[in-house]
């Protein structure tokens with residue numbers, strides 16, 4: 001791609017200082033230091049003028065937004081892994097390349113998934129509220145704050161990709177047995193290292209596991225993959241954890257099943273109507289049945305810098321006339 005002027009890179013959200021400094025050195029970077037992302041007229045203007053747009057997960061780049069793009073927009077370099085907030089099909093039709101930042105969020109998101117499993121099973125967040133809220137008399141009783149042991153239990157991973165496998169490594173160390181359902185069976189070496197059992201039938205796996213973790217992307221095929229019918233297959237002691245995307249679970253059905261005691265609890269980092277969170281889930285959190293996090297699965301200083309570096313490499317490679325390493329291909333959708 002040859003441009004006489006320096007290509008304009010528009011970023012919708014504040015990024016780590018080190019990333020913004022590098023972007024300013026390399027590109028004509030228009031950065032956003034407001035607390036709110038670019039929306040409405042500001043986003044439309046950015047799309048009109050930009051050669052490259054750098055959105056994040058909170059930016060809804062659908063077909064109507066893309067219709068406002070000017071002729072120069074050739075690359076959407078997403079600051080994040082999941083691209084379900086972008087209509088990638090329409091972008092590709094318009095000749096716009098889309099990239100993401102895979103790999104660098106894997107370990108941190110797997111850590112947070114494990115943290116959610118432990119929090120729900122051992123009531124960590126519930127317990128942590130007691131002393132600051134002065135609800136603790138100082139007494140201790142053998143029947144007080146009992147959780148569930150995780151050692152020896154079965155973990156069912158839905159989506160055995162990078163994060164699913166990183167979670168499986170951690171869970172194995174905690175003494176959980178690993179079960180998984182994936183679009184395709186993973187290689188024999190990985191399966192053997194993780195001592196993982198593959199379930200072609202998601203239904204059959206759900207009926208047998210104690211903890212379910214959702215680690216697949218949100219795509220048309222995974223929307224409500226954990227439907228009301230499938231959630232009903234879980235044991236009443238089962239716990240559901242989701243650090244992937246809210247839309248993969250029928251959240252209303254999940255809340256209802258927890259309310260009536262047909263599922264023990266849940267740990268959720270992502271929600272169907274994000275950033276809105278269902279009042280039913282909030283009520284369940286107050287009752288200590290669910291743990292809710294504000295989409296912080298990958299939120300470490302290190303991952304944000306690494307993500308920024310990936311975005312920069314994708315932009316620079318593209319502007320140098322080569323294929324960026326993290327291109328989204330139609331086969332991935």
Ligand SMILES: NC(=O)c1ccc[n+]([C@@H]2O[C@H](COP(=O)([O-])OP(=O)(O)OC[C@H]3O[C@@H](n4cnc5c(N)ncnc54)[C@H](O)[C@@H]3O)[C@@H](O)[C@H]2O)c1
Nearest residue numbers: 081082109159160161162163182183216217243244297298
């Ligand atoms: N909470 C966070 O902050 C956070 C951070 C990073 C990623 N994520 C989410 O986690 C998701 C997974 O990330 P990853 O890096 O492991 O992705 P990945 O592409 O490495 O793995 C996803 C796996 O899901 C499988 N899959 C896809 N469709 C499926 C289906 N219909 N049924 C069963 N399996 C299916 C794929 O085959 C793949 O193995 C991302 O798409 C993103 O939405 C969330």
